[in-house]
Amino acid sequence: MPIAILAALVSAFCFALAAALQQREVLKVSGPGMADPRLLGRLGRRPWWWAGVGFDILSMALHVAALSFATLAVVQPLGVMGIVFRCSAGRAVPLVALLRHQRIRRPDVVAVAAVSVGLSLLLSTLSTASISQTFSSLAVVVCAALALTIMALVTLFAHFHPGRPRAILLAVGAGTAFGMTAVLVRALLLLARQPGTGTSIVLVASCSCRVPIAAAISRPRWLRRR
Amino acid sequence: MNPVVAVLAGGMLLREPLPTTPIQLVVIASGVLLICGGIAQLVHSPAVLNPSPPPETEQSGALRPSREPARPERLHPIAYEVVAQPGQHLQIRSHRISPSDPALSSRRDRQAVH
Numbered sequence: 001m002p003i004a005i006l007a008a009l010v011s012a013f014c015f016a017l018a019a020a021l022q023q024r025e026v027l028k029v030s031g032p033g034m035a036d037p038r039l040l041g042r043l044g045r046r047p048w049w050w051a052g053v054g055f056d057i058l059s060m061a062l063h064v065a066a067l068s069f070a071t072l073a074v075v076q077p078l079g080v081m082g083i084v085f086r087c088s089a090g091r092a093v094p095l096v097a098l099l100r101h102q103r104i105r106r107p108d109v110v111a112v113a114a115v116s117v118g119l120s121l122l123l124s125t126l127s128t129a130s131i132s133q134t135f136s137s138l139a140v141v142v143c144a145a146l147a148l149t150i151m152a153l154v155t156l157f158a159h160f161h162p163g164r165p166r167a168i169l170l171a172v173g174a175g176t177a178f179g180m181t182a183v184l185v186r187a188l189l190l191l192a193r194q195p196g197t198g199t200s201i202v203l204v205a206s207c208s209c210r211v212p213i214a215a216a217i218s219r220p221r222w223l224r225r226r
Numbered sequence: 227m228n229p230v231v232a233v234l235a236g237g238m239l240l241r242e243p244l245p246t247t248p249i250q251l252v253v254i255a256s257g258v259l260l261i262c263g264g265i266a267q268l269v270h271s272p273a274v275l276n277p278s279p280p281p282e283t284e285q286s287g288a289l290r291p292s293r294e295p296a297r298p299e300r301l302h303p304i305a306y307e308v309v310a311q312p313g314q315h316l317q318i319r320s321h322r323i324s325p326s327d328p329a330l331s332s333r334r335d336r337q338a339v340h
Contacts, residue, residue, distance in 0.1 A: 071236070073233050080261055107267055114260045117257075172227055182232045186236060186240060187239065
């Protein structure tokens with residue numbers, strides 16, 4: 001369990017760092033709009049964008065490792081610490097204070113303490129017992145399809161509502177995708193421990209790949225809109 | 227959204243145990259409120275909202291955000307006068323010029339001061 005918590009926390013930090021690097025590069029790229037594929041082409045020529053991608057991959061690897069040791073109820077809430085690390089513009093609050101030679105504001109300290117206490121309450125209440133049970137692969141596929149549908153609808157609505165509503169809608173879609181990805185990865189890990197589940201593994205792996213791709217597509221968009 | 231979707235979907239699909247007793251639900255609600263409140267405070271932090279480096283800091287080091295929009299400042303024309311007195315260094319004096327200043331010799335100068 002401590003390994004899972006440590007891996008989840010480091011994963012959250014890497015994810016925050018990746019988001020900070022990618023947002024910085026997206027803001028530097030001018031010209032193409034959010035739906036223009038040339039945006040990804042221009043980002044692909046920037047080394048710091050690829051550094052962000054590298055931290056993303058490291059974050060995902062650590063996340064999978066954490067999910068193999070603990071339940072979703074333990075690992076996923078710890079991902080909230082990524083927001084604390086990143087905090088809006090890709091700058092951790094202590095990091096901002098360090099870089100700008102400022103003292104950390106008391107409300108920020110209180111906010112970080114509140115998030116930490118809240119997470120402790122969640123971890124102490126949510127079940128940490130890992131129960132390996134059989135489950136329907138069809139239900140997993142249906143759930144992944146539902147998540148993709150929600151993302152498609154949210155993206156469609158976001159297209160017609162510019163500004164702050166668009167940012168919120170796209171962030172909701174990305175959050176749904178990341179949550180669903182974690183469920184699929186956990187399902188894959190549970191299936192891998194059971195003998196004779198080759199077909200199911202391929203099926204779930206296929207879904208596991210599709211949802212992150214959708215999330216990756218939506219991510220530069222909502223980063224740019226912030 | 228991420229933890230909520232993951233925990234709920236994990237409970238439904240993977241049959242991971244979800245909290246059911248009222249005490250557990252109250253504790254979880256309190257935790258969620260604390261987390262949401264903390265994040266709301268963090269994202270409204272002026273140190274985070276301003277992506278560019280701060281222009282100035284106070285002695286205490288805290289950043290004071292300016293809530294008023296910058297107003298255009300009117301520059302007043304200033305005349306410089308060099309005063310020379312025997313046995314002393316040269317002095318340069320300055321004073322504001324008004325359109326009725328007798329030092330303005332021409333009409334064009336007065337219009338320029340306007």
